[in-house]
Amino acid sequence: MEISTIFFYIMATVLVASGLRVITSRNPIHAALYLVLAFFTSGAIWMLLHAEFLAIAIVLIYVGAVMVLFLFVVMMLDINIDRLREGFWRYLPVGLIVALVMVAEMAMVLNGAYFQLQQLPAPAAPPATHSNTQDLARELFTNYAYPFEIASLILLVAMIAAVALTYRRRQGNKYTNPADQIAVKAADRMRIVSMPSESRD
Structure with missing residues (x-):
């Protein structure tokens, strides 16, 4: 058995175990950390498939940005875990x-x-000068250009919907309306009062 096959079985076992712990862990912080481990191991499997760009992308984007955001949100929100798990059983x-x-x-x-x-026979190892990033970009922007753009629009709509659903205006907050500021006239802000002059004798 080759070393790459042994490495694949090790990474696949860790990936399945961490994926199970994501959905069975009681603590949401622990679940998010197990998800980070799952992303790292899936990136290692992508490296075995000679997809270096996808491996680096999943580590940088999901682990470096998305999971950090998840951890901040989970730690800052007061989540009632018992209430979320009421219907589990x-x-x-x-x-x-x-x-x-x-x-x-x-x-x-x-x-x-x-x-x-x-x-199918096992694919041959690509040459050292081969760039899978160019192949991925060529496929995305030629054969899959329209599905790629549709997926980006769907993600944009989902992002706007998430912001609109979670936005709550607090009562009693002081804020300034720029439209009201622009519509103000000098006569509305300043009043000239005629007062008799006083003399000191």
Whole structure:
């Protein structure tokens, strides 16, 4: 067995274990840290597949930005964990049935006649001058240009919807309306009062 195969099995085991701990951990901070571990191990598997750009992207974007944001949000919000887990045991049998059905479907597909008849040879290692970043960019902006743009629009709409749903205006806050400031006239702000002069004798 090659060293890359052994490394793949180790990383796959860590990835599955950390993924299970994400959904079974009681503490949300621990769940987020397990998700960081899952991202790191999936990046290592991408490196084994000679997809260095995707491996670096998943580490920099998901671990460096998204997970840090998740940790800040989880630590700053007062989350009632017991209330979130009230319906866990009630929906657990349904979730287990769905999971078993999905596992059975995957086993049927992977052990089917199609995969047994069409055994593809292992791909050769790319040369040192090969750039998978160029290949990925070429595919994204030529063959998959429209799906790529549609996905970006969907993500933009989701981001705007998340901001709109979570925005709450607090009562009693003092704020300034720029439109009211621009519409102000001098006569509304200043009043000239005629007063008799006083003399000191």
